[in-house]
Amino acid sequence: MKDSLALLLVFAAGICLGVSDMAPEFLHLPWLPTVALSLLMVQVGIGLGSRKDLPAIIKSLHWSMLLLPLSTIVGTLTFSTLALLLFRHESLKDVLAVGSGFGYYSLSSVLIAEIKSATAGMEKATQLATIALLANVTREVFALLCCPVIIRKGKGNAAISIAGISSMDVCLPMIIGRDGSKSQLLPTAVFHGFILELSVPLLITLFCQ
Amino acid sequence: MFRILLLLLIGTGIGLMLRNSATLVHGIEKSTRYTIFLLLFIFGISIGSNRSIIDNLGSVGLEAFTIAFLGIAGSFFTVSLFKYISSKKKGGEK
Numbered sequence: 001m002k003d004s005l006a007l008l009l010v011f012a013a014g015i016c017l018g019v020s021d022m023a024p025e026f027l028h029l030p031w032l033p034t035v036a037l038s039l040l041m042v043q044v045g046i047g048l049g050s051r052k053d054l055p056a057i058i059k060s061l062h063w064s065m066l067l068l069p070l071s072t073i074v075g076t077l078t079f080s081t082l083a084l085l086l087f088r089h090e091s092l093k094d095v096l097a098v099g100s101g102f103g104y105y106s107l108s109s110v111l112i113a114e115i116k117s118a119t120a121g122m123e124k125a126t127q128l129a130t131i132a133l134l135a136n137v138t139r140e141v142f143a144l145l146c147c148p149v150i151i152r153k154g155k156g157n158a159a160i161s162i163a164g165i166s167s168m169d170v171c172l173p174m175i176i177g178r179d180g181s182k183s184q185l186l187p188t189a190v191f192h193g194f195i196l197e198l199s200v201p202l203l204i205t206l207f208c209q
Numbered sequence: 210m211f212r213i214l215l216l217l218l219i220g221t222g223i224g225l226m227l228r229n230s231a232t233l234v235h236g237i238e239k240s241t242r243y244t245i246f247l248l249l250f251i252f253g254i255s256i257g258s259n260r261s262i263i264d265n266l267g268s269v270g271l272e273a274f275t276i277a278f279l280g281i282a283g284s285f286f287t288v289s290l291f292k293y294i295s296s297k298k299k300g301g302e303k
Contacts, residue, residue, distance in 0.1 A: 006246075007245065007246065007249055010246045010249050010250050010253070011249040011250070011252065011253045012253065013250065013253065014249065014250040014251065014252060014253020014254045014256070014257060015253040015254070015256050015257040016253075016257060017253070017254050017257060018253060018254040018255065018256060018257020018258040018259070019257040019258070019263060020257075021258060023254045023257075023258070027250075027251060027254055028254070028255075032251060033248065033251055033252070036244060036247050036248050036251065037248065038212075038216055039244050040241065040244045040245065040248060041216035041217050041220065042216050042217075042219060042220040042223070043220060043237055043240055043241040043244060044217065044220060044241065045216065045217040045218065045219060045220015045221040045222075045223070045224060046220045046221070046223050046224035046227075046233075046237045047220075047224065047237055047238065047241055048217075048220070048221050048224060049220065049221035049222065049223065049224020049225040049226075049228065050224035050225070050227060050228040050233065050234045050237065051224075051228075052228070052234075054225075054228075067291065068288070071284070071287040071288050071290075071291050072284045072287070072288070074283075074287055075280075075283035075284045075285070075286055075287030075288065076279075076280040076281075076283045076284050077283070078283055078287075079279040079280060079282055079283025079286070080276055080279050080280055080283065082279050083272070083275050083276050083279055086272075086275060087272050087275070090272070095276060098273070098276050099276055099279070099280050102280070106245045106248065106249060107245075109249075109252060110248045110249070110252055113252055113255070122255070122259075123259060123261060123262075126252075126255050126256055126259050126262060127259075127261070127262050127265075127269065129252065129256075130256055130262055130269055130273075131269055131272050131273045131276070132273075133252075133273075134269070134270055134273030134274070134277075135272075135273035135274070135276045135277040135280070136277070138273060138274055138277035138278075139277045139280060139281060142277065142278075142281055143281070146281075155289075157288050157292065158284075158285050158288045158289060158292075161284040161285065161287070161288040162281050162284050162285055164280075164284070198217070201217065
């Protein structure tokens with residue numbers, strides 16, 4: 001949570017600098033986001049590959065564990081299309097791209113900004129990326145607030161699914177309980193986050209093309 | 210798409226090879242965080258210098274909240290549906 005706050009502050013600082021029109025020229029260089037994003041993707045990969053619990057998670061894998069991340073993806077994307085009823089100016093692909101963040105606001109917004117700007121222009125891309133950032137921050141905050149309640153009701157899988165990506169980091173302590181009383185949910189929660197983390201760049205690239 | 214997937218795969222490969230280096234694991238956590246900071250900062254600047262977004266922040270926000278809640282509701286609904294179906298199936302087999 002402390003990290004989310006810091007991220008939002010950095011983001012807000014960027015906005016203020018942009019509004020004030022005082023940003024130094026080099027921060028507007030068109031290749032800068034591309035290079036930074038490529039760096040980020042390699043680092044996300046290294047992070048996934050170097051997880052200490054990776055062998056244990058791979059060992060405990062069963063094809064049926066795929067059902068949970070799959071229902072998160074199907075459920076999120078199906079319901080996201082309903083937003084078209086309210087926001088008729090949006091296109092189906094754009095709404096799906098925003099939904100495909102699954103709470104991973106940092107990665108989803110920069111991916112959308114980067115990929116969409118090539119096809120729809122800078123302005124449309126920035127706008128959609130802002131929606132993605134806000135939507136996915138909301139999802140993470142809501143998940144943080146709701147997870148304990150849903151867990152207490154004994155709906156472990158539903159809590160993992162709502163948490164989206166954060167089931168493997170920010171929300172993990174709540175899912176397995178502070179005292180570790182629900183630690184049997186750990187592999188499912190981490191695997192769920194892992195599959196979603198892989199699916200974010202794939203789905204967003206797919207919907208932004 | 211392939212560039213991103215390729216970078217992700219290269220990273221995972223490096224991570225697997227160097228997984229026993231504690232400094233790397235710790236360092237990569239930090240550097241990932243700083244890279245995200247940098248990206249969000251640049252992203253914030255491009256939003257801030259974009260008048261049409263700043264002027265429409267209200268409608269953009271409403272759209273974002275709607276999509277977020279729909280996504281959460283969709284996840285909850287689908288998981289509950291799955292659970293219901295699988296418990297029915299198990300009940301039928303008994």
